[in-house]
Amino acid sequence: MGISDFAVDPRSGFCSETKTFHSLRPTVQLPPENVLLSADAYAYSLRAPSPGDDSPVIINSTTGQRLSYSEFVRRSKTLAAYLQSIVGLNKGDAAYILSTNLIQVPVLYFALLSLGVVVSPANPISTKAEVARQTQLCRPVIAFTISTAVHKIPKLRYGTIVIDSFEFELMMTSPRREMVDVKVSQSDLAGIMYSSGTTGNVKGVMVTHRNLIAMTGSYIQRKASSPVVLLQIVPYFHVYGFHYVFKCMARNETVVIMEKYDLEKTIDAVEKYKVRDLAVAPPVVVAMSKKAVTEGRDLSSLETVLSGGAPLGKESIEAFTAKFPGRVIRQGYGMTEVSGRISEALDREESSRWGSSGKSLGIWEAKIVDQEAGASLPPLKLGELWVKGPSIMKGYVNDSKATSETLTPDGWLRTGDLCYIDEDGFLFIVDRLKELIKYKGYQVAPAELEHLLQSHPQIVDAAVLPYPDDEAGQVPMAFIVRRPESKLDEAQVMDFIAKQVAPYKKIRRVSFVTRIPKNASGKILRKELKKISLPESFPKL
Numbered sequence: 001m002g003i004s005d006f007a008v009d010p011r012s013g014f015c016s017e018t019k020t021f022h023s024l025r026p027t028v029q030l031p032p033e034n035v036l037l038s039a040d041a042y043a044y045s046l047r048a049p050s051p052g053d054d055s056p057v058i059i060n061s062t063t064g065q066r067l068s069y070s071e072f073v074r075r076s077k078t079l080a081a082y083l084q085s086i087v088g089l090n091k092g093d094a095a096y097i098l099s100t101n102l103i104q105v106p107v108l109y110f111a112l113l114s115l116g117v118v119v120s121p122a123n124p125i126s127t128k129a130e131v132a133r134q135t136q137l138c139r140p141v142i143a144f145t146i147s148t149a150v151h152k153i154p155k156l157r158y159g160t161i162v163i164d165s166f167e168f169e170l171m172m173t174s175p176r177r178e179m180v181d182v183k184v185s186q187s188d189l190a191g192i193m194y195s196s197g198t199t200g201n202v203k204g205v206m207v208t209h210r211n212l213i214a215m216t217g218s219y220i221q222r223k224a225s226s227p228v229v230l231l232q233i234v235p236y237f238h239v240y241g242f243h244y245v246f247k248c249m250a251r252n253e254t255v256v257i258m259e260k261y262d263l264e265k266t267i268d269a270v271e272k273y274k275v276r277d278l279a280v281a282p283p284v285v286v287a288m289s290k291k292a293v294t295e296g297r298d299l300s301s302l303e304t305v306l307s308g309g310a311p312l313g314k315e316s317i318e319a320f321t322a323k324f325p326g327r328v329i330r331q332g333y334g335m336t337e338v339s340g341r342i343s344e345a346l347d348r349e350e351s352s353r354w355g356s357s358g359k360s361l362g363i364w365e366a367k368i369v370d371q372e373a374g375a376s377l378p379p380l381k382l383g384e385l386w387v388k389g390p391s392i393m394k395g396y397v398n399d400s401k402a403t404s405e406t407l408t409p410d411g412w413l414r415t416g417d418l419c420y421i422d423e424d425g426f427l428f429i430v431d432r433l434k435e436l437i438k439y440k441g442y443q444v445a446p447a448e449l450e451h452l453l454q455s456h457p458q459i460v461d462a463a464v465l466p467y468p469d470d471e472a473g474q475v476p477m478a479f480i481v482r483r484p485e486s487k488l489d490e491a492q493v494m495d496f497i498a499k500q501v502a503p504y505k506k507i508r509r510v511s512f513v514t515r516i517p518k519n520a521s522g523k524i525l526r527k528e529l530k531k532i533s534l535p536e537s538f539p540k541l
């Protein structure tokens with residue numbers, strides 16, 4: 001039985017029969033699921049052909065190196081042939097990639113995906129122990145990394161290829177070898193990305209070609225009227241930057257990248273390459289609003305700032321728009337588990353809804369679920385956001401428990417975010433139910449830091465909570481119960497952790513307490529800890 005049209009409120013998208021929110025965006029036409037198609041081939045196929053198509057697809061603003069579309073395709077195909085015929089990579093193998101934003105990275109992604117090889121990118125500032133954990137999850141046969149990170153990679157069947165090397169340049173440019181066409185199904189695994197999920201240690205998020213195809217397809221309805229130059233600060237190794245590779249290829253955008261973020265160099269790049277769109281996490285918006293480096297610079301090309309990865313506060317938006325009048329900050333809300341984004345604000349009007357993360361994309365159905373009763377709620381009611389659509393991950397690698405806690409049998413993904421949807425279909429994220437800290441848009445799992453702290457001989461108990469920070473959004477703060485007689489101080493606690501984790505996970509504040517409040521089963525009562533320890537200043541998100 002179909003849903004009667006009148007049951008769906010055209011303003012909010014809420015269906016009074018099913019109690020779900022339908023997207024207010026146009027439906028996305030996707031290729032039939034049974035067609036053999038890889039994510040890279042789909043992105044190429046959507047690209048509008050232009051004569052000779054030698055527009056630059058990517059520019060490294062650090063080195064000035066650039067690749068035209070035809071050169072990108074040539075390099076990617078030559079590399080694929082090399083990896084297949086000389087290295088021996090096969091469909092279903094996994095490749096671990098540990099790199100900063102370099103031109104070689106998207107070329108490599110496209111080459112691997114065309115071979116049906118699973119791409120598994122991670123942050124190059126990960127420690128050796130973090131790399132070990134990630135590679136245990138993705139089980140790679142080969143790694144690709146930058147010269148400064150080679151020492152972190154364990155021994156692998158086909159070893160490690162250094163991508164900022166002359167040898168790699170040759171692999172992409174030497175005369176093409178014969179290549180056997182690989183048949184990639186949309187349901188095949190395309191990526192294993194890393195996420196903390198809702199709790200604890202890092203998890204491997206399994207993303208299929210279909211997931212990426214659907215995410216890429218969702219961008220296509222709005223082709224830009226003028227050529228887009230996009231400066232991508234966000235890293236290729238997280239889903240935000242990762243899915244942009246396909247989006248930008250499909251939409252004929254020129255992407256400018258930066259090997260290491262630097263505010264002044266960001267401004268230089270905007271000026272030099274006449275950047276129209278800037279894709280960043282909130283700390284960049286905050287820094288641009290505050291620092292004087294933009295004074296006297298010609299940023300007239302800049303129209304839009306795409307901000308995601310963490311919420312951007314109202315004050316930050318106001319400060320930015322006061323300094324750069326006429327620019328639009330379009331916030332998006334996404335997560336690794338959905339291979340990209342769930343919602344976004346599309347224009348100035350939508351962006352002016354303070355506190356909202358825009359409207360959900362045409363590929364999503366959403367519901368707001370009451371935490372206790374489990375019932376689906378109507379507009380303006382607060383509950384956990386669940387989404388359903390073709391970009392939802394396949395699950396977490398070797399973690400059926402976490403998978404079943406996140407994905408329901410009928411295909412809904414529980415986001416772990418407390419939200420409401422208003423009468424016009426705008427999504428508002430009010431609080432985070434999952435135990436997660438967002439430092440500069442990176443996930444930090446309190447449980448990981450708590451386990452490390454508890455391993456310290458002078459620490460009896462510990463809890464880690466997010467603490468608000470103007471620049472980073474949140475910083476991890478540790479609450480420590482010391483052994484009696486212990487003289488352990490703040491600096492020693494911070495140092496103990498800093499030695500064991502990537503820099504963005506560092507503990508940046510410490511408070512010594514007499515006990516950590518817990519429930520009967522030993523679960524930390526985080527809300528109570530906030531109340532008793534820092535009653536006023538704690539953040540919601």
Ligand SMILES: CC(C)(COP(=O)(O)OP(=O)(O)OC[C@H]1O[C@@H](n2cnc3c(N)ncnc32)[C@H](O)[C@@H]1OP(=O)(O)O)[C@@H](O)C(=O)NCCC(=O)NCCSC(=O)/C=C/c1ccc(O)cc1
Nearest residue numbers: 234238240261281283308309332334335340341440441503
């Ligand atoms: C540009 C940022 C905001 C700031 O850069 P930074 O200040 O230079 O910091 P780094 O992130 O490079 O490095 C972190 C720390 O490590 C340090 N570090 C660095 N390399 C070293 C070294 N080799 N040795 C030692 N220390 C070092 C570095 O100095 C820094 O230390 P500290 O200043 O104390 O924070 C950068 O953090 C950043 O791009 N963050 C974005 C992260 C991100 O993409 N998150 C998205 C996750 S996925 C998601 O949520 C999806 C959302 C989404 C949203 C919208 C959509 O449309 C779709 C999806």
